[in-house]
Amino acid sequence: MSRKKYTREDIIRIVKDEKIEFIRLQFSDIFGILKNVAITSDQIEKALDNKCMFDGSSVEGFVRIEESDMYLYPDYDSFVIFPWNQEKGKAARLICDVYTAEGEPFMGDPRNVLKKVCAEAADMGYTFNVGPECEFFLFQLDEHGKPTTKSNDNGSYFDLGPTDPGETVRQEMVLALEDMGFEIEAAHHEVAPAQHEIDFKYDDAVSAADNIILLLKRMIFMPHLCPNP
Numbered sequence: 001m002s003r004k005k006y007t008r009e010d011i012i013r014i015v016k017d018e019k020i021e022f023i024r025l026q027f028s029d030i031f032g033i034l035k036n037v038a039i040t041s042d043q044i045e046k047a048l049d050n051k052c053m054f055d056g057s058s059v060e061g062f063v064r065i066e067e068s069d070m071y072l073y074p075d076y077d078s079f080v081i082f083p084w085n086q087e088k089g090k091a092a093r094l095i096c097d098v099y100t101a102e103g104e105p106f107m108g109d110p111r112n113v114l115k116k117v118c119a120e121a122a123d124m125g126y127t128f129n130v131g132p133e134c135e136f137f138l139f140q141l142d143e144h145g146k147p148t149t150k151s152n153d154n155g156s157y158f159d160l161g162p163t164d165p166g167e168t169v170r171q172e173m174v175l176a177l178e179d180m181g182f183e184i185e186a187a188h189h190e191v192a193p194a195q196h197e198i199d200f201k202y203d204d205a206v207s208a209a210d211n212i213i214l215l216l217k218r219m220i221f222m223p224h225l226c227p228n229p
Contacts, residue, residue, distance in 0.1 A: 003207060004181070006076040008048045015092070016111060022091040025052060025072050026213075027098050028110045029059050034213050037072075038091075047074055047094065056098070062108050070106060072096035078210060083179040095210050111206065118205050131202035132212050137194045138166045151194035154207050164189045170196050173215075182211065 005012075015023070023044055026036040037054060039047055046052060056062040056070035078095035085091070098109035105112040121128050140150045155164040166189070174187050183201040190197045200211055 003077045004079075006079050008076065011076060011079050011094075012044060013102040014079070014081075015044050018092075019090055020081065020092050021089040023047065024091060024093040025074060025096050026093055027072060027096045028213065029062070030108055030110060032110060032213070035059060036093075048076070050074070050099070056106075058062070061099075062106070067094060069101040071099045071101070071103075073099050080180045080214075083176050093214075110207070112204055114209060129202045130205050130208035132200045132208055133197055134212060134215050135195060135197045136192055136198070136216065137192075138169055139194060153194040155189045155193060157189065157191045159189045166194065166196055170198070174198060177215065180214075183193060 014020070020041055020068050022040060024036045025047060027200045028033060037052070039052065043052070050071055050073045052072045054070055054072065055068045057068035062070070074094035074096050079092060081090070082091045088099075096112070097112050097115070098106040100106050105116075107113060107116075108165050138151065138153065140148050140152070141194055142148050153165050155166075161167040170187050170189075174184050177184055177198070184198060185201050186197075186199045188197055189195070198215065200208065202208070203211065
């Protein structure tokens with residue numbers, strides 16, 4: 001995913017021109033679980049000025065209650081407009097680094113830790129690139145629209161439809177990712193029944209980690225992309 005370079009003014013203009021109603025400020029806890037707070041477009045300038053505060057003591061593994069005030073510092077270049085559910089309120093995301101009330105990077109934030117390690121590698125003359133091959137399973141929904149562990153997919157490596165009943169879902173996922181600027185190198189059925197793979201073009205480690213989280217935590221668990229194949 002070749003990221004665009006955005007300025008503060010770029011993002012404010014796009015939010016207005018595209019009539020974006022919600023912006024999701026996203027970060028990870030120490031277990032790599034994606035967290036987010038949604039703000040309205042009226043709050044975008046506050047967010048871009050690093051003034052959005054949250055209670056860090058309520059996030060697993062962050063801080064004690066007396067140290068709870070923490071701030072989200074958005075990465076402008078992570079700005080992406082989501083291509084789904086636009087009729088219910090157009091939304092975008094900004095991935096954030098977590099900072100303490102003293103204005104220091106919080107070292108319990110996995111993204112800050114990765115950035116620190118990448119900087120240390122750069123000081124030694126190394127560039128850390130990652131080419132993710134994201135593997136996952138697609139399962140059926142029950143009569144209430146809840147995910148199950150059932151699938152009628154008996155496909156194997158590189159199979160295609162109708163043996164691969166998840167082919168259409170996987171294609172929709174790839175198209176949605178491309179709408180957000182991802183460069184997808186390949187997508188295919190994997191070895192196990194109901195197992196699939198989507199491969200990204202290599203990128204720097206921080207951008208690749210951001211991309212993996214978006215795919216695994218948002219795309220795969222979108223019910224409208226996971227019908228009963």
